[in-house]
Amino acid sequence: MALIPYLMALVSIATLLLNKARFAIYLLAAQYVFAFLLALPVLQIRSLIARLLGGFLVGVILYSSERRFTEGKSFLQTPSLPRSFWFRFLTALIVFIVAWAFANQTQSFTSSAGKNIFLGSTFIMCLGSLMLGLYQSPMEAAVGMLTLLIGFDLFYGGIEPSLAIVVLMISIQLIISLATSYIMSIRHQAHAQEDGRA
């Protein structure tokens, strides 16, 4: 169980470094499973199953959108410094170290949430924020936002176990994935029209 927070961090770093849309969706699905396992000893099983099912739906929506509307199978990228592999590696490493130090030094936050949960949620919230800082395409932004929300939900679920907040969080994640899918479909249609004109 103590390894799961580090696995979550590793998965987030892999999402950043691989820079492939389809892999990012697989890795996001893995984050949902890790979050489920990590919270199993602390949260109610019914709310965890609801979160996992919500995550499954999010993954299906993003995967089907990626299959239908993406041709390059990778996020948009340029060879400039903020998008290069080594830049992303170094920033991910720095963020990982900062998150690790913060999670281990902050004692007051761990009163109602387990230490592992806090560590895991801190890792993926920080790395999700980094993804958002570097995003160039709607899909990339969605993966960053969903990673951030998984981390926050993991942390917040421990301190506010109400069913209403579970439903709201799942709804927000689903709407983010639907909105991303919608944006991708509109962009795809616009590109198709441009190609048709050309």
Place this chain on the structure above:
Amino acid sequence: MSAPLVLVVASFATASLAFIFRNQRTVSSLIAASGATFLAGFILFAPLDEAFTLLGFSIRFENSWIVLGRELILGTAIRPMIAFLYLTGLFLLSGSWLAVKNRFFPTIAMLMLITVAGSIMVEPFLFASAFIGLAAVGSVLLLVSQEYPSSVGAVRLMVLYTFAMLSILLGGWMIETGTGIGTSAEGGVSAATVIGFGFAILMAIPPFHIWLTAGVQESNSFIVAFVTVILQAAGFFLLLRFMDAFTWLREDLTFHAGLRIISIATMVLASFWAFSARDLRKVFSYAIVADMGVIVLALSHASPAGARIALALFGARVFGIAILALGLCVVQLHKRDWRGAGRRQPVAALAILVGLLSLAGFPLTAGFPGRWALLSLEFARDAYILISILLAMIISALLVLRWAAILFDPTIAHEQDQESPSQQAYLLIGIGSLVLLGIAPQILVPWVVEVTGGLPHLFPLIP
């Protein structure tokens, strides 16, 4: 019967009906506007928690509805806030068929309205940010369409509002558990900072206005106006309720000093940005940001008078933003060149200029009485506040002169009038409303009194 349930069911029914008639834009818009009118009437006038007879039936509306363990309450305190949302919806939806080609606008707009209304009704109100986040993400479906496929502003909105939601939930938890509130000075600052970050995003305070400036250039201006007004209203009402609920926040001088500095910077910077902008749509977005700066400045006075002025300014801005947005849409429907546009569409150009003047707080427009009252508060005796307010007003007045010269450029040949009578009628009603509110600002007083009556700690002097 539960009143919040009636509100939810009626909103969904209206949205469904608007969806069925989505291919007839006028009908769909009018259905949504009628639904908003009915619901605003219901919110304002329906007797709650007491039985009454209607058409021979005895009816009793409860003011609360429990969903998933949380309560939605349509209390006396929040009824004018929710009514404001639906009345705003009424004004904007009734004009949407003149400017918006997106056939799903009335449907999604109604769903946004009920989601934001939910943010005001939910108890504990700390969960409001989750509803606002939901509404913001949903608004992406309005901002991006086949006509406007670019998505930079929409994605920024989604990202920023996600951050806002998280920071307000986190700040709320810090307050509830006592981690970072007024019991220790250091802790108080940390909770206020986390919450302040969230509210800055909700109210598009720079640098969190970037979704607005991008969105207005790549989406329909009228849709951007709707999304902005509704989301900023949600953020503004939530801030008022935070200030009403937490004494330490209401009385925290550091928090109010921070608000004051941020609001002045917002007002002055946005005015300069507007002046330097070459695109009228960007000017529109900066004018909204500068206006929000003035509202936050009034709120920073940390007094019932300041908060009342903020409310009056907030209520008055809807007409200015709406007719400015519609004017922009009408001009852009025909030609995207601003120069000489006023000679083709004189009423639309006039609406743009009057809307800008109102947002700038020019005399005889809706934005002026609030600013005048603001100048009468004692903190306006501070030179830097007085200079900032006047500077922003002067820059904005010069800006309007410049755009008047561009829009009515006499060197551009006069073309045939391309405004429809309906567009002209709506714009003239809007201009008339702005002037009326400028001459008789007391029209807004009953609404302000109603809102303030529901916030007893923030407005202790109101009977």
